[in-house]
Amino acid sequence: MNCTAEAPAAWDPAFADADDRLLSADQYVVRGQHCFVKGLIEIPVIGSDEVFSWGGWVSLSRESFSLPSDLWERPGRETEEPYFGRLTTDLPVYPRTTLSLKTHVHTRPVGERPYVELEPSDHLLAIEQRTGISLGRVRDRASTVLHAGDGEQR
Structure with missing residues (x-):
């Protein structure tokens, strides 16, 4: 049960041909300065052992991005302390923007x-994220995301 964003809000299609950018399924760097990592915002589903996940992008400082990048393929990387960042994915199902919410990224x-x-x-x-959501709310969120481009009001 998840929904995901393909790129951070800062992504611009004009960056696609730039020599100083990287966009992979998990990491994004633009102009060698702005660094992002993709992670999961997990929300417990009330009355279930399941979680609903938003796949979202978080901006990290260059220093915070460097270490997890160096450890990306190293077993045991999950012992690292979490990294502070800001959410750079706008989830339009929420009445207020989710851009720039403060986060801690935990390596797994x-x-x-x-x-x-x-x-x-x-x-x-x-x-x-702290209190959980009902399965009905999960269905509503998924339906809103699936129908976002078909002219329905959100």
Whole structure:
């Protein structure tokens, strides 16, 4: 149960041919300065052992990006301390923008996307991550995302 963003909000198709950019399924660097990593914002589903995940991009400082990049394929990388970042994926199902929410990125074992922990705030996404959502809410979120481009009101 997940929805994902293909690129951070900062992505511009004009960057596609630039020599100083990298966009992979997990990492994005533009102009050698702006660094992003893709992770999962996991939300517990109430009354279930399941989680609903938003695949989103987080901006990291160059220093915070360098170490996990160096350890990307190294077993044991999950023992690293979390990295501070800001969410750079706008999830339009929320009434307020999710851009720039404060996060902590937790590296997981090789082959697993990082876990994105939102700092506590009054934003609905942060509240849902702390308290969980119903299966009905999961269905509503998924339906909204699936029908976003077909002319329906959101």
